Amino acid sequence: MEWQAEGLIIGTRKHGENAVIIETMTAEYGRHLGLVKGGRSRKYAALLQPGNSVQLTWRARLADHLGMFTVEALALRAANLMESRQRLALSQLLCEHLRLLPERDPHPRLYAEALAMHENEADGEILARGLVKFEMRLLNELGFGIDTSSCAVTGETAGLCYVSPRTGRAVTKEAGEPYKDKLFALPEVLGGALEMDKAAEIEAAFRLTGHFLHLHIWSPRQLSPPSMRQALIEGLVNGLY
Known part of the structure; x- marks a missing residue:
């Protein structure tokens, strides 16, 4: 199983010694989780932050498996968000709201609106x-x-x-x-x-x-x-x- 899509990172958590499970929101595949090997390394430190947009490739042997993400940067907003308490809180709240959605259930309008508010100044x-x-x-x-x-x-x-x-x-x-x-x-x-x-x-x-x-x-x-x-x-x- 494999798919590619743009996604907004809405959450992360540590997994094992050096991996990270990231939670993303995509237009096509909804709220989706996946494992990033080496995600706790310096290479990924600035990339795997909530509020960033990334290009995702997801692979798994079966559709119901957690699967592995390959991640490339599209828009790294996290550093700029840190400069404004209000915009950081807005990003955090939008991510928390998106995490209420059922996993793998597409909600393209919500994704588009959340993305627009992240980009709107x-x-x-x-x-x-x-x-x-x-x-x-x-x-x-x-x-x-x-x-x-x-x-x-x-x-x-x-x-x-x-x-x-x-x-x-x-x-x-x-x-x-x-x-x-x-x-x-x-x-x-x-x-x-x-x-x-x-x-x-x-x-x-x-x-x-x-x-x-x-x-x-x-x-x-x-x-x-x-x-x-x-x-x-x-x-x-x-x-x-």
Whole structure:
């Protein structure tokens, strides 16, 4: 068995005396692991870092084996990421999110969005909007999407402003107004019609995605939210004031 693809390194761990198992995200083969012989040598020290893009060749005797990776550099971002605490935290969070995906299950849109955010040097607001949309897509592709197609009460497709924390169904402002203290706001960045200032909109959007990530993914898997997430969100939001 053999394939070749471009991939984003999202995790590494030591194996034996001198090998490394790398975890990568590819468009064609999804989240995929493989062994790199000699991966702990100086030759690979700068290459096998999360956030780097590499050209991968994977070989294994059988499809369900771990297999071996041959790795060549495409874009070594790790050193530049270290120069910006915010961009480093963003990279770490994106990698942690991608590691939630089933192994070897292709998610080309998530891969493309994660790659674009690694390469984008835009300001905080653009990064914040891209990240919260990425979290929304992650929920959708894991089968826990927030239903913003129509109002759960009236069936209307326009004017959706709130989301139920239990069902993930959206409702219009009129239908949700009596219960708004128990509902999540659905800001425009996530397809809602609730008008808010920039900082409040981003905060509300991350509050919404964070709730459903915890409800459907982190809690059932007995995982804690990524440690860098809250600090990153606060930094992005503070930059909007």
